[in-house]
Amino acid sequence: MWLFPAGELDSGKNYGLIDNIQYNYFEPNRNFNSFPTYSSLQTRFQNQTILSRKIGEPFLNIIYEYSNIFASEYRQIEHFINKKEDAVNSFYVIDLSKGEVPSAIDTSSTWIPSISNTRLYSAVSNMKANYIFFFNGIKWKLGTITTVTTNTSVTTDVDTNNFGTLSDTEGAVVTGNQCTFIYPVYQCYVLPNQMANFKRTNYWDNKDSENYGPMYSGSISFVSKYKV
Secondary structure, eight states, rough: EETTTTTEOOOTTTEEETEEEEEEOOSSSEEEEEEEEEEEEEEEEESOOOEEEEEEEEEEEEEEEEEEEOOOHHHHHHHHHHHTTTTOEEEEEEEEGGGGSSOOOOOOOOEEEESSOOTOOSSTTTTTBBBBEEEOOOOEEEEEEEEEEETEEEEOOOOOSSSSSSOOOHHOSSTTTTTOOEEEEEEEOOTGGGGGGGEEEEEEEHHHHHHOOEEEEEEEEEEEEEOO
């Protein structure tokens, strides 16, 4: 499983791999947003009656915005996009704009976050978000959705693939500074030529750091592969 921008995830690890290079997950530091796009066709008749019909399933747009990121972070994003051949191959993207802290998370076996609105999630393949990203700001866990109890809870299998190192004890925390947020994860494509949006800004001149070199600002847009 490929998760942007970490790379291909490995069981029991908190990082991804691209060409055997380890990359950590990091969030966009400026902004993030998402919105659905609906496909319809409207025809206006002479008497001003409008005929509207659906011509396609709705899909999700996700936008990540970065400001003055280090050269190492830019190279990681560039390496990821290059490995997926730009817009040719799909991968998974976290919708960070839809994060929430559940009222409770039962981590005794499968992880079950209790939430009052479950409409973003689905246990049906290729529909909505089939994965949940658990994140306390330091550690994370990624699970497959197995059951959705409408407006009550989402049952998640975190053991089969065992992506991430957030423990059962850490994942169950829903109060305080290190509470666990949950986010929907969608299979997406990147829109073509998004790396062209990045522009050089400042310069990090510490030659002893992996961040040495130009800094960059820009944005990346993704679209979901399946209907939302």
